[in-house]
Amino acid sequence: MATNRCRFKLLQGNEACVEGALAVGMRFYAGYPITPSTEIAERSSVRLPQLGGKFIQMEDEISSIAAALGASVAGVKSMTATSGPGFSLKQENIGYAAIAEIPIVIVDVQRSGPSTGLPTSPSQGDVMQAKWGTHGDHPTIAISPTSVQSTYNEIIRAFNLSERFRTPVIFLMDEVVGHMREGIELIPTEELEIIDRNEKMINGLPYAVGEREYIPHMPSFGTGSLYNITGLFHDDEGFPTNDNKMAHDEGLRLMKKIEVYKDDIIKYETIDTDDCDTLIVCYGGTMRAVLGAKERAKETGLKFGIFNPITIWPFPEEKLAELSKKIKNILVVEHNYGQILLTVQRIVKDNSNVHFLGKIDGTTISPDEIIKKLQEVNSNAQ
């Protein structure tokens, strides 16, 4: 049972992120030290060469994502990780990955901002940046894990989505999850469903897509097909174009490849939503506090359901819209000044009353605060 024994380990979220990435095949990591994500770089530097992979500490955040993209172009699954300020710096190359359709996973262990803010304190202030951070219209996939186990499982899904859709995937952790320690099960590679990018070109054209398909099958560099990759709008050979019609078609295809397959990308968790008056919408590390409040339901007499968008972008709109039709009050709990709140309000419209609990002082939201807020919501509703 030796294998079983080492299947279970006490790990920090940041470490689990690396282990999951390695299990799904990450073999290149480029990064720059920044709190609270540094352990991801540290563990990658230890583990990658043990598996024949490569680690490099680059001179800054921008070159880290650039190097990871370079390795990905050469066919190696690649990752970079950072926190707040570093995430801002990476934005331009996230857009490059989106238009050039290069798979990459970018981990952002969110911390309190803006600017240097409270560097060691938790926050969920980068939710909208994950969606809108880079300039121009572009598709976004972002996943927010809630625990160490979910970090391990979801980073695997992040790589699979990135490979399948050939798009950057933002892995939106937060300091709470990154530094949380839990015993988790490390599901080994042999037992995982692993998706690798499709490299079979259509009609010999790297950026061509099949009929009613949205994803090109560009081969890796060094495999015998010579073609161009650029951040400019381009034709099926990857050569730049100024043609407005071609730019429109390509831009649309980039958006559509996520929209059309959103059911394959979206993932959420619902708890006790069948018969509740109040629903809490919450994600990432803040889920812990919500679950803490839930554990005390007997004592407090508060009944509520939970909706957790694990795939935060694209947001699981349909499910929330459906739930909102039979729910009186929705309470959004997030560790910021109200970001997902805006999305929830847009989806819910007048179906339910939308309330908000958040903070920006660098302390975590406690179960007590949630209970107090729920009591307030309930008394107002009476």
Added chain:
Amino acid sequence: MPSKLIEKHLRTDRLPHIWCPGCGHGILMRDVCQAIDNLNLDKDMVTIVSGIGCSSRAAGYMNYNTLHTTHGRAIAFATGIKMAKPEMTVIVITGDGDAAAIGGNHLIHGCRRNIDLTIVVFNNNTYGMTGGQYSPTTPTGEKGTTAPYGNIDGAFDLPRLAKAAGATYTARGDCYHVPLTIKLIENGIKNHGFSFIDATSICPTYYGRKNKKGGPIDMMHWQEKNCISKTKADKLSKEELEDKLVIGEFYNEPKEEYTDLYQTIIDKVGGKRNV
């Protein structure tokens, strides 16, 4: 009819290129192709990485694996490719603004690592793509659209910068001295480490016009007359060197290469699976 070299190394269906008539970049692009041809490299295993600017549009015309990246970041992208596939010949085509201003940090750190990349800077002393602003290699006193009263900044001597930062091969070529420049690029590719070639271009449209350098032919004549070899330059005084541009090989001292060193780490710890 394109020449055999052009036919073999360029995407001829993509020509003519976007550069201005009289621009030096076409000559330099051909030099890179000729160097690759002279070395008989397998095109499948050659990658050209470029950044943003007039220079960096070269990649699209060249028939290898080509990656046209973001402004200043070509060396960083190239570092990832080289790490992932050390057997690949990776050549970076960049400009003076791309390599030495916005990408200056990546340049010095690439040098420091001595990773096996060959950098060819199409140095036109200006930001051509955006209309002729002064760059880190615009000589002091000369003009740009953002230096209307003359540039007060000092200019980088790029090969000196690269050498100081740890590059193991540095050289300067130009548009007029074609066989020499080809040879310098060839030697840069042959050096198993970080090679830096400052390839002086001509930009008649902006740098030339703004600074009354005449047309393309005048600018080529200037290179013919004023570029002197390092051996000659070594014998001249500071005053005599005033108006000269020293070309040739400056530094060639191989040392351990980065991806080789990383491989020794893999060999040391490899196979120890910590499942």
